[in-house]
Amino acid sequence: MRAHQHAFNSALALRRVFFNHAVERAGSSSTQLSSMFLPSLSIATQVRTFRYPSKGKGAGDAKTAKQLPRDEDITYRLVQVREEDGRLSEPTPTKSVLAGLNRRIESLVVLALPKTGAGNGPRYPVCKVVDKRAEQKAAAEKQKEQRKKAVQTKEMELNWGIDSHDLDHRLKQLRTFLEKGLKVEVILLNKKGKKKKPSQDEAQGVVDRVKETMGEVPGAKESKVMDGQILSTLRLFLEGPAGGVQQEAEAN
Missing domain, CATH: 3.30.110.10 (Translation initiation factor 3 (IF-3), C-terminal domain)
Known part of the structure; x- marks a missing residue:
């Protein structure tokens, strides 16, 4: 162990001699030489900054049903789906919910956006799977009723x-x-x-x-x-x- 430690100290001493001599000749390039001759003493630190996509406004904001996202416009990673009996599912990946839909007749619609800051609202977006055919029929009946009233x-x-x-x-x-x-x-x-x-x-x-x-x-x-x-x-x-x-x- 002592022989190994002695060899290490000798190598370090020689490296410092060459380093000091090179610094005297290089002047302002000492920082670059430090990384060349003493890599073990130079630590490169990389800092990564993650930017999370904007989730929009909270549930407390005035948003109409038409403004709430549906299907691929839902940018949240997790959602809770409201069942027919009114209960909410566990937080589920949005992609998994969309993958399980019959996209020809079904659509995932956001009912309530999650709270932001100290505002009121659910922790995750509350969604519902709607039948496109029933939705279109209801819209047509509403339009017909409006024409009658006019x-x-x-x-x-x-x-x-x-x-x-x-x-x-x-x-x-x-x-x-x-x-x-x-x-x-x-x-x-x-x-x-x-x-x-x-x-x-x-x-x-x-x-x-x-x-x-x-x-x-x-x-x-x-x-x-x-x-x-x-x-x-x-x-x-x-x-x-x-x-x-x-x-x-x-x-x-």
Whole structure:
């Protein structure tokens, strides 16, 4: 052991002699020479900095369902899947969950994002496996319902001096609109070019015919009180039953 230690000390002494001599000649290159002659005394330290991908905002932030990620847009490594009974699965690799889906009819959707900092929320993203077909059907039904609620308004102009044949034709149109559940604004006025001006009773008769037609449609009503004067400009605001006559009959 002593012989080995003596040999090591001798080698180290010789290395220092050569090193000092080289430093005197190299001057500012002493650092480079140190790594050449004394590698055991030079320790190279490498520091790696890991940057984790942004996980987005926490569950407490205002995010709509459309903004929440699904399938490959889910960048979290682990997720919890909500079962049909409401229970949450153990944290599972996202890739494993996606690999187990029937991608033709199933999709993984994030329901809640994990909390950030001291905010409230789950530790892992809470997801749900949804049936694409049921999802599309629900969206179509919702859109259909919205179209039904968007009640259209029709406008119908009648001349005070309209003849009986034309009046019958226009009132038939009015009935059709009301049966569809539409709103109709009937405007009675004096049109230019009509030489004969009807009497007060004749004008009142036109108003009565309009209201009689409305009364023939189940569920139809005046949505507002009529506005204006007879033999001037008069507006009647009529409204058919919500959803049309067929839906009105089914409700009763």
